[in-house]
Amino acid sequence: MLVNEIINAKDLPVMEFDGIIVGGGGAGMRASLQLAESGLNTAVISKVFPTRSHTVSAQGGITCAIQSDDPDDDWRWHMFDTVKGSDYIGDQEAIEYMCSEGPKAVFELEHMGLPFSRTEEGRIYQRPFGGQSKDYGKGGQATRTCAAADRTGHSLLHTLYQANLKAGTNFLNEWFAVDLVLNADKAVVGVIAFKIETGEIYYIKSKATVLATGGAGRIYASTTNALINSGDGIGMALRAGMPVQDIEMWQFHPTGIHGAGTLVTEGCRGEGGYLLNKDGERFMERYAPNAKDLASRDVVARSMALEILEGRGCGPNADHIFLRLDHLGPDVVHKRLPGITELSKTFAGVDPAVQPIPVVPTCHYMMGGIPTNINGQVISVENGEDKIIDGLYAAGEVACVSVHGGNRLGGNSLLDLVVFGRAAGLYIEDAMKQGVQLKDASSDDIDKALERLNKLNASSEGEQVSVLKERMQQNMQNNFGVFRRGDLMEKGIDELSKTREEVESLYLKDKSATFNTARIEALEMQNLFEVAEATAITANERKESRGAHARDDYTERDDENWLKHSIYFAETKEVSKRDVNYRPKTVQAFQPMVRSY
């Protein structure tokens, strides 16, 4: 059965595994490793060869209180920083779990072979990152981010791939998952997926399906994200009737290379670099007198955007900021930051050991996602109550557990994905031992998951993907960026709703089966669009400024009405609120305070 035919459930071949993981990045491969090592028949379905996943681009490190730089460091301080960084809508039980389990997860990575940089004592090297403090914000800057030079994501991803090879994980590399299959009880019992190389299509049946599909930064015109970051898991979940949480919260990284969008790590500022406006002023001293350039990312990104808006940007068009590193000397730059040296030379034509790097705030990370509990189980909301979706799990950027709330701290994404990839794996391992009973999907159930693909294959006219994508990306960039305003957002939402029909019935001209990237891009476009529309509608609904969501028309944080998660369903396009978890198990909850750096 090939992907370019009109496909019926009755003719569709079936493959079966104990557990499947959609996505071969850090979260997916940490989950699959857990399952494979426990002897379960596990498959990773990845649309790219796993080491091509976007985790590879993470640079600066993985934040964790391993007490290498500071023997007195405490995971509770890390928890405090993360709660504050989230602007108080991160779930404290989840943050507690991540920060306290973190050291175990990081040491495991080292045992697998991750080539961390080292201190003179032979321990893992740690560097300062934004938003880090000692003693609950009272003890000054902490040094908590574990690093492998500035290639931590690359090292982590390759190490996890290596460990999975050793553990005997099945890899379905260059397979594309189209949609979730739900049974009569609305439990998830697998996915429809096809092998990109040949076009052979299957129903891949499983008692546990883990979505680990990463982010969706490509909804914006300018992003640090890989071209493959198309929110496939979000699209699948929304189409299957599940919600997304806090999807309006998008992180703009302060230092994307101007023009190219490629990332240069916060570790540059951690190692002592700083930002300058056109007057050569270290302007962060004005906005964040204590933390300065190492304030939280949302704070730094907004400060930079204001400098540019007020005419103090650098360059002939006054449209960027300079990141200065040359004072650190070539030794530090080349030894600690070799990767960004390479990127700066390639994409900005500057050697950072000599000249400043031109940077602008650039879309970087999706704090929101599919709501889960700390076991990775996907949660839906029915009549205001949480309801666990049987058979479905999510981990990493696609999930919203929620440890990042309104703003993620640098170095917390790698920690999130290993801790919760591992947690999902541990939970599934346990559940399988106890026995999982799920009803088989009927032919009708499977046909439902094939609808999107069949419609694309039947298309004979309509708009091209590239046209629709550019329209959406410009819209998101202009109306849902660093600063947001009700009237502009409404205009943006209007434009999106006019585009929806075209996206659902877009035209796939090339219908061939063999490694047809046009088909992949069409399916990805539909996923991106789901994320964009969810973002737009939810952003307009949250009538306050919190974390990365900064509104010109509602400039203050509104704890009375919005100390809440947003919940969005695509079917109704309605936004509701969900309580934030203030119930950590071993410490007192951190109550909301004025957030200053």
Place this chain on the structure above:
Amino acid sequence: MSAAAIPVEQIKTITMSIYRYDPTVDKKPYMQDIVVEIPTDKDIMVLDALHLAKEQEPSLSYRRSCREGVCGSDGMNINGKNGLACVTPLSEVLKRGKITLRPMPGLPVIRDLIVDMKQFFDQLEKVKPYLITKSDSPEIERMQSPEDREDLDGLYECILCGCCSTSCPSFWWNPDKFLGPAALLQSWRFIADSRDEATEERLDDLEDAFSLYRCHGIMNCVSVCPKGLNPTEAISNIRNKLLTREKS
């Protein structure tokens, strides 16, 4: 970036001569010239130009992901030399307004610029590309001195793009028996790691006429590596280790 977004006065045209082959349609491969409009006010990468070509010819297929030279997806043969399209500026490879793109040589072509990398990854797996330890793991991390860690620089950065192995005549000749520069670089990455405890077994596995010794020091691997790594040196390090080890 799309062609429509560029003002007319800042456009020039280039010809991209691209290897095309779809096994379900084409009896044999052919070269297609695609004329693309590119901006004159800034340099773009070969990958950006390919995106513009794909807007005209949506059936054109190539792999890409990070677009910044760290994921290793878009290795291809650019004007006769392997490299990554995303970090190769067009200005460096454009000759009289023309550029020629072919798939990486030596591996079966699946479609257009996409090769079947199975053989490449099979060879990689043969070197057991993962840390092997026999002693128990400590409660915290294993200790490693900065000097020992430095031995991994120039090795751990490999992105598995395949540019090196597919430019190696020894690999073209014996892709099933000679492991190729990428796999051997990985082999040395683990032998060189002070934490690894399987050096003898790793060396034993390489001691045949083909796996390692088919390297004739041609050094194409070094000249094409987009990350500036040196597989030839890694191979000679393994040779020295084999020559000097005491046979037990």
